[in-house]
Amino acid sequence: MIALTALLCACADKSEPPRALMGADAARGVRVIERVGCAACHDTPGVGWPKGLAGPSLHGFADSPLIAGQFPNRPDQLVRFLKDAPSMAPATAMPAMPLTEAEARDVAAYLYTLHD
Numbered sequence: 001m002i003a004l005t006a007l008l009c010a011c012a013d014k015s016e017p018p019r020a021l022m023g024a025d026a027a028r029g030v031r032v033i034e035r036v037g038c039a040a041c042h043d044t045p046g047v048g049w050p051k052g053l054a055g056p057s058l059h060g061f062a063d064s065p066l067i068a069g070q071f072p073n074r075p076d077q078l079v080r081f082l083k084d085a086p087s088m089a090p091a092t093a094m095p096a097m098p099l100t101e102a103e104a105r106d107v108a109a110y111l112y113t114l115h116d
Contacts, residue, residue: 085097
């Protein structure tokens with residue numbers, strides 16, 4: 001049984017999880033981040049100022065397995081969290097953001113470019 005488990009682990013897909021967002025644009029996403037002020041709370045690569053420290057740094061976000069330490073880091077979860085984090089995590093300090101679905105998808109596309 002141990003040999004079978006070892007064999008299955010060796011064959012496991014070690015590629016990155018699929019995080020494609022059809023029609024989303026990472027370049028638009030960073031502009032949305034600048035417009036709505038995400039960097040006021042988060043140190044955000046690609047945004048020169050401000051460098052907020054109230055929220056977690058977004059460096060390496062794409063490599064994180066969880067969103068806010070609670071939710072699987074998948075596009076559908078991320079888009080929902082970006083638009084209305086308090087509906088998913090009532091204790092979060094992150095406010096609901098004034099983002100359209102398309103803007104949240106663009107922001108998610110940008111965040112998925114941020115590797116360590």
